[in-house]
Amino acid sequence: MWYLIEKILFKKSISRYQLSKLTGIPESTLASYKNDGVNPSFINVCKIAEALDVSLD
Numbered sequence: 001m002w003y004l005i006e007k008i009l010f011k012k013s014i015s016r017y018q019l020s021k022l023t024g025i026p027e028s029t030l031a032s033y034k035n036d037g038v039n040p041s042f043i044n045v046c047k048i049a050e051a052l053d054v055s056l057d
Helices: 002-011 016-023 027-035 042-052
Strands: none
Touching (some): 002 016, 002 027, 002 042, 016 027, 016 042
């Protein structure tokens, strides 16, 4: 899942730090999604989708 998020971040020129500020999700949590393969909760997926202005479909 993180691969898709990173693709969108790159397209929109948004850093992980900026995503953290937009969503209120700690940057360390976002890092665990990438580095440890942890899957985000549904609530965090919704926050990320809203911040990136993408649908969950």
